Structure formats: C-alpha cells, structure tokens
Amino acid sequence: xxIIVIGAGAWGTALAVQASARHDVRLFVREANQAQQMQHSxxxxxxxxxxxxxxxxxxxxxxxxxxxxxxxxxxxxxTPMAGLAAGLQALSTATSPVTWLCKGFDANARLAHEIAAxxxxxxxxxxxxxxxxxxFAQEVARGQLTALVAASKQRSVTQTLVSAFHSERLRVxxxxxxxxxxxxxxxxxxxxxxxxxxxxxxxxLNARAAxxxxxxxxxxxxxxxxxxQAETFMGLSGLGDLVLTATGDLSRNRKVGMxxxxxxxxxxxxxxxxAVAEGVRCANAVLTRxxxxxxxxxxxxxxxxxxxxQVTAQQAVAQLMGREPGREI
Numbered sequence: 001x002x003i004i005v006i007g008a009g010a011w012g013t014a015l016a017v018q019a020s021a022r023h024d025v026r027l028f029v030r031e032a033n034q035a036q037q038m039q040h041s042x043x044x045x046x047x048x049x050x051x052x053x054x055x056x057x058x059x060x061x062x063x064x065x066x067x068x069x070x071x072x073x074x075x076x077x078x079t080p081m082a083g084l085a086a087g088l089q090a091l092s093t094a095t096s097p098v099t100w101l102c103k104g105f106d107a108n109a110r111l112a113h114e115i116a117a118x119x120x121x122x123x124x125x126x127x128x129x130x131x132x133x134x135x136f137a138q139e140v141a142r143g144q145l146t147a148l149v150a151a152s153k154q155r156s157v158t159q160t161l162v163s164a165f166h167s168e169r170l171r172v173x174x175x176x177x178x179x180x181x182x183x184x185x186x187x188x189x190x191x192x193x194x195x196x197x198x199x200x201x202x203x204x205l206n207a208r209a210a211x212x213x214x215x216x217x218x219x220x221x222x223x224x225x226x227x228x229q230a231e232t233f234m235g236l237s238g239l240g241d242l243v244l245t246a247t248g249d250l251s252r253n254r255k256v257g258m259x260x261x262x263x264x265x266x267x268x269x270x271x272x273x274x275a276v277a278e279g280v281r282c283a284n285a286v287l288t289r290x291x292x293x294x295x296x297x298x299x300x301x302x303x304x305x306x307x308x309x310q311v312t313a314q315q316a317v318a319q320l321m322g323r324e325p326g327r328e329i
Contacts (some may be wrong), residue, residue, distance in 0.1 A: 002026075003164055004072040006064050006087055008034065010137035010275070011101050012048040012078025018170055020057040028060050028067045035061035039255075047275065051141040064090035074164050080276050081106050085119045092124060097160045099129045099150070101104050103185035104278040105285035109292075111226075120295075129157040130178060131165070132185045133236040134244035136251075138294055140170065145326045147171040149236045151181035173236065180232030183223040187251045188242040189279030190286050191215035193303050195246035196257020197313055211299065212246050218297040222286070225293040253279035260306060261313045285308055300321060 001023040005016040008029040016027040028034035038044055042053040053059070060066070064087040067075065075287050077087040077100040082100055091098050100112055110118070116128050129152030150161035150172050158174040166172040175181055195211050219242065220233040232238055245251045256277050259269035270280060287304045290297045302316040311319065 001054040001074065001166055002072045003076065004028065004067050004070055004076045005076045006067050007078035007083070007101075008038065008044060008047065008059075009078060009080075009218060010044075010141075010276070011042045011135075012076065012139035013048045013053075014051075015076065015078070015101070015131075016057055017051065017053060017130035018143070018167065019164055020054050020294050022167065023164065024058075025056070025058055026058040026067075026070065026072075026131070028064075030061075030063050032061050035059060046135060050143055051138070052204045067091075068094070074099065075159055076101065077230035078102075080101065081112065081115075081278065084112055085115050085198050088116055088119050088124075088128075089185070092120060094124070094127065096128060097127050097152075098124070098133050099120060099152075099157070099161055101131055102278075103132060103182070104189060104282035105186055105289065106282075107285070109285035109288045111179070111186065113178050113182060126154050127157060128152065129154070129161060129279070130181055130185075131161055131172075132181050132241070134240040136197055136244070136248060145169060147173065149173045149175050149181055151175040151178040151237070152179060167235045173235070175232065175235070177229045177232045179226055180223050180228030181237040183226060183240055184219060184233055184235075185229055186278075186282055187215075187219040187286055187300070188238075188245045189277070190283045190300050190303050191242060191279075192245040192251055193257040193260075193277075193279045193283070193307075194299050195260045195304070196254035196259075197303075197316065198257070199254070200261025201313060201317065208247070208277070212242060215246070215269040215299050216242060218290075218295075218299055221295045222293070222297065224291050226289070252277040252289045256280060266307055266309070279303075279309060 002023045005027045019025050039059045068090050075098045081102040081104045133148035141243045150158040162172045256269045283304045303312045
C-alpha cells in the first residue's frame with residue numbers, strides 16, 4: 001500500500017514510522033530545514049527526539065499541495081486543526097481515502113468533519129475519515145502496544161485505515177460514529193487541563209477520579225446533542241482517550257493545568273511545552289457549542305474561565321464544589 005503522510009509533527013511522524021514497516025510511506029515535511037535535518041540524521045529532533053526513522057521511510061519537503069501530485073492508496077493529514085481545511089482543499093481531486101489525525105474544534109467552533117463538509121464536495125466526503133483514540137506519539141513510534149479507532153460513514157474508508165495501520169503492535173478498530181469519535185477527541189483535551197489543575201493543586205486521587213467521571217458525563221451530553229451515539233463515549237475515543245490524556249505524564253494538556261496550578265501564567269505554561277496543546281485552543285469553542293445546544297458543562301466552563309484569567313485555580317475549584325447538589329445521571 002502507498003501511504004502519504006502530510007505533516008511531520010510527533011503524531012504524523014510516529015504513524016509514518018510504524019506504517020513504513022509494511023507499506024511504502026512518504027512523509028511530507030513543511031519546513032525545508034527540518035526536512036533536511038530529518039533526511040540527514042534520520043531523527044525528527046524537533047518533535048520526536050530519540051526515535052530512529054527507518055530507512056524505508058521517505059522524507060520529502062513540501063505541503064499538501066506538493067503531496068497531491070503523488071498517487072497513493074491513502075492520504076493522511078497530520079497537521080493541527082488550523083491546517084485541515086487547506087489540506088483537504090489541496091487533495092480535492094483525490095480518488096483514494098483521506099484521513100486526518102487532528103483533534104479539537106477550530107476557531108469557528110467546528111469539528112473536523114464539519115470543516116470537511118464546508119470545504120469539500122459531496123463526492124470527496126465519501127472518501128473521508130478520522131483516526132483517533134488514546135495514543136501518545138512517543139509510545140507509538142517506539143512500537144509500544146496501542147489501540148486506535150478509525151471512524152467514517154463509509155466502511156471502505158475504515159477498512160483502508162485498518163489495512164494501513166493495524167499490526168501486532170497497533171490495533172485499529174472500526175467505528176461509523178464519526179461525530180462521537182471527534183467529540184471525544186476534542187473534549188478530552190479540555191478535561192485534561194482540569195485534571196492537571198487538580199493534580200497540580202494536590203487535591204488527591206478521589207478528586208481526580210471525580211473530575212474524570214463527571215467530565216465523561218459532560219463529553220457524552222455534548223456528543224449526543226451533536227448527533228453522536230452514547231456508547232461511543234465508553235470506547236477508545238471517549239473514556240480511553242480521556243483517561244490517557246487526563247492521567248498520563250506525556251499529556252501536554254494535563255501539563256498546562258499543572259503549571260497553572262503552580263502559579264504560572266497561560267503564556268508561560270504554553271511556551272514551556274514547545275508544542276501545541278489543543279485543549280487551550282479549543283476550550284472556548286467547546287463551551288460555545290455546548291451553550292448553543294443548551295448543554296451543561298460546568299467543568300469546561302471553569303477551564304475556560306481559568307484560561308481567560310477570570311478566576312484563579314483555587315477559585316475554579318471552589319466554583320465546582322460550590323454547585324448545588326444534583327442527580328448523577
């Protein structure tokens with residue numbers, strides 16, 4: 001199978017590394033200097049240091065426009081959410097499946113499939129899907145055991161993704177609920193900031209468990225309002241991704257919450273990461289969509305207030321604990 005991966009961040013590089021063991025993979029790198037460094041050292045020092053790139057993996061300089069000139073059985077857009085629309089437009093004449101890896105809402109509070117619907121043709125929509133689930137790029141690149149979910153309205157797309165990435169180290173499950181998979185992938189980043197805040201303040205394991213559980217309830221409510229299936233949120237892209245991102249030491253979003261709890265400003269916290277924390281970018285969009293559909297998301301609302309400087313870490317916790325008692329379900 002010929003696979004083209006567009007974007008050499010940590011996640012795009014990690015998937016390219018794993019797939020290149022079985023397929024013909026070309027990884028497109030936007031910046032010329034980074035492409036040259038990766039070609040020379042066979043390491044992505046910027047985003048995936050310490051991981052050797054296999055000799056079978058082809059490193060090319062270019063973006064989606066250049067990648068579109070190459071025929072492939074699968075195109076993978078591995079850019080942040082902000083680059084998705086441009087990537088889809090560049091691949092508008094593709095006749096093979098196109099998938100994206102980004103998680104979140106864009107500046108207009110749209111999920112990835114909504115961006116696709118606004119920027120592509122109905123014919124191309126039948127070729128589109130998302131690959132998501134609980135996964136740190138470093139572990140995938142090193143071949144540590146991981147399970148992902150491939151979601152699309154079209155079975156042929158999810159089957160292509162399974163053929164491309166399923167292996168003895170990386171399990172890929174199929175799902176037709178693309179809305180639910182994307183909501184889970186977006187909202188878990190916001191909730192991870194909250195659990196990082198909890199851990200940074202030393203509130204304890206009981207508090208962390210409560211936040212994760214009630215956060216899952218928020219995620220599910222929003223997903224159902226947007227047309228998702230409730231059971232999706234008990235799967236890999238819901239509960240699985242939430243637990244990983246909210247508790248894992250490799251989680252950038254969790255780290256943001258911990259740094260805010262230590263008194264750092266948002267600018268200081270994000271600058272120290274050296275990479276994108278999607279929860280910071282999309283927290284306001286998540287709350288905007290929730291309010292539009294009348295969905296109650298108190299944890300998300302507190303995260304937004306904290307990120308916007310309206311409350312301190314301690315005040316955010318006090319607001320959550322001071323809410324009136326209610327029914328769990």
